[in-house]
Amino acid sequence: MSAEAVRGLVLNIQHFCTDDGPGIRTNVFLKFCSLHCKWCSNPESIGPKPEIAYDSRKCIGAKACGRCLKAPAPEGAFYVVEGEDTVRVNWDLAHEAGGELAALCPAGAISLFGRSMTVDEVLQEVEQDGTFYRESGGGITLSGGECLLQPDFSAALLREARNRGISTAIETAGNVPWEFMEKVLHHVDVMLHDHKLTDPVRHKLWTGADNSRILANFKKAYETFPDTKFIARTPLIPGVNDDEEHIRAVLAFIRPHANVVDYQLLPYHRFGASKYGFLGKVYELQDFSPPAQETLERLRAIIAESFGRAPAL
Ligand code: SF4
Missing domain, CATH: 3.20.20.70 (Aldolase class I)
Structure with a gap:
């Protein structure tokens, strides 16, 4: 190389x-x-690895979007609490997520560092x-x-x-x-x-x-x-x-x-x-x-x- x-x-x-x-x-x-x-x-x-970041202020909501909830892996990294619409994050799982997760968010609420x-x-x-x-x-x-x-x-x-x-x-x-x-x-x-x-x-x-x-x-x-x-x-x-x-x-x-x-x-x-x-x-x-x-x-x-x-x- x-x-x-x-x-x-x-x-x-x-x-x-x-x-x-x-x-x-x-x-x-x-x-x-x-x-x-x-x-x-x-x-x-x-x-040492690329990291997911999440800004809840930019999330357009699970009902209007919800793409991160349907992402195949890691399951459960993003979730909603009953009665709420804004997505929440399970950071232990989200830190394992790849850049694909950031790419699928249409609102720029999820981004990738690195x-x-x-x-x-x-x-x-x-x-x-x-x-x-x-x-x-x-x-x-x-x-x-x-x-x-x-x-x-x-x-x-x-x-x-x-x-x-x-x-x-x-x-x-x-x-x-x-x-x-x-x-x-x-x-x-x-x-x-x-x-x-x-x-x-x-x-x-x-x-x-x-x-x-x-x-x-x-x-x-x-x-x-x-x-x-x-x-x-x-x-x-x-x-x-x-x-x-x-x-x-x-x-x-x-x-x-x-x-x-x-x-x-x-x-x-x-x-x-x-x-x-x-x-x-x-x-x-x-x-x-x-x-x-x-x-x-x-x-x-x-x-x-x-x-x-x-x-x-
Ligand atoms: S993909 Fe982005 S905008 Fe859509 S629900 Fe998830 S965090 Fe919100």
Whole structure:
């Protein structure tokens, strides 16, 4: 099989992104993640397989339609309660459903997250933005999910992107075997990587895994790939990691490495909260709010001082 024909499970391709690497970028989101961050805004990206989602507000009703109730398999995934017309979901069964179920819904109430694509298919879409890359210094960014959990596909995609003159970046949480990261990093110009929490016990509490492998991978990456640019990032969650101690610990970790060129704070937001319900999942941070502007400015000033530049706005 040629490298261009390698297949990956792609969640979404987003155009004209400006937050995930230099210039204007096309973000390719891959499915599957090894962390379960409680603040995750892409819950549809976590599972390793395509996933059904259901928005009951769009269902036109069992009497008017009812196609999902007659779908052959899995039986009972969609059902109605006596006296009601809107369809309900048995999520244990629905998660086993294939894309056919989404295709038969005429109202778009049932959708499928995740589609198998070749390197060539992805790049055909990415290359539509070529003019913007050339004018802005942008390129392709692989994100997720965790793009390094599909190392063969990610490496083949980024290698071919470079062959076609497209600059490459990845966005990773780093919780993968080192061999996966190494394989992909050979083809990466910029790696954006998360330092979510310093304390390993709290890291496990909030993300589902401790940070020992992540930190070992990052250190090895800085040292093994001196020509790659690394940008550290922290999704800033009030009451979880918005403290000076964490920010200073990250700076102590990254500043000895000249190829870590920036450290960015990403303020918590709730944009993905509604998606949890569509997937039959529960969003645990209902009571959380974005960090205060004063906190952001104070922490960004600490970072700016460390890098010897003016604070980011
Ligand atoms: S197929 Fe779609 S619109 Fe029709 S009953 Fe099922 S969920 Fe509702």
